[in-house]
Amino acid sequence: MAGAIVCGAGTAGLAAAATLRGAGIDVIVLERTDQVGASWRTRYDGLRLNTTGWMSTQPGFRASRRRHGEFPSRDAWVQYLEDYAEHHKIDVRFAVPQTPSSS
Secondary structure: OEEEEOOOOHHHHHHHHHHHHHHOOOEEEOOOOOOOOOHHOOOOOOOOOOOOHOOOOEEOOOOOOOOOOOOOOOHHHHHHHHHHHHHOEEEEEOOOOOOOOOO
């Protein structure tokens, strides 16, 4: 049984899950789509991050070497998120509907 559940396999959700795993907590990520970083995939083709490659990383996993001053593309960032999830062995459950709780 998971000690924590994270909603969403985007940038923040994956970082939270990796940090929790690093603290020894079993975590499951629930993603409503069928891919990691789904919202990034829908952005326009020419999108680039507004930080250079060496600054564009998540906790516990460095990006591959990039040239100084290079701004990562949308597709490079999506690939990085996929690699990040694999590197940290994050348990992502895809196509899970997420609905607000009724309290």
